[in-house]
Amino acid sequence: MYYKDQQPLVDSFIYQIGNDRQVFHYFEHSNITHFRQGFISHLCALTNGPCEYKGDSMVAIHTGMNINEKDFNHVVDLLINAMDEQSIPHPVQNKIISKMALLRSNIIKM
Numbered sequence: 001m002y003y004k005d006q007q008p009l010v011d012s013f014i015y016q017i018g019n020d021r022q023v024f025h026y027f028e029h030s031n032i033t034h035f036r037q038g039f040i041s042h043l044c045a046l047t048n049g050p051c052e053y054k055g056d057s058m059v060a061i062h063t064g065m066n067i068n069e070k071d072f073n074h075v076v077d078l079l080i081n082a083m084d085e086q087s088i089p090h091p092v093q094n095k096i097i098s099k100m101a102l103l104r105s106n107i108i109k110m
């Protein structure tokens, strides 16, 4: 477990998305409460729990959104902004980002 305090990080991340011109349109019609819960538990599972992510697969969720490389990278940048805002140490940030990077091919354009 690298990081136990997912909630404030995810709230910062949502705030970043909400104020972003490049990627906000993807989230415009999403249920933000559902996204928040799902992202919190996914992040928790990704950082070695103890918790289980019970939502849909990354492929199932993102298929049809037509997410390109540029927008994927931009969302990762917004997450980095949120981690900076929450003063998460850089070694921890790097571990989180490297795990997310492994999911790239599940999320980009399918």
Ligand code: HEM
Pocket: 023, 026, 027, 029, 030, 031, 034, 035, 037, 038, 039, 042, 055, 056, 061, 062, 065, 067, 071, 072, 073, 075, 076, 100, 101, 103, 104, 107
């Ligand atoms: C590694 C990067 C990413 C991860 C780990 C991730 C993870 C997730 C998770 C866990 C959910 C909620 C699942 C649930 O229903 O419980 C979700 C939903 C969503 N994601 Fe991603 N995501 C990533 C990248 C992106 C990118 C790059 C975009 C758009 C540019 C995006 C757009 C969305 C949208 C719009 C939803 C909400 C779908 C809905 O309305 O239900 N995601 N994502």
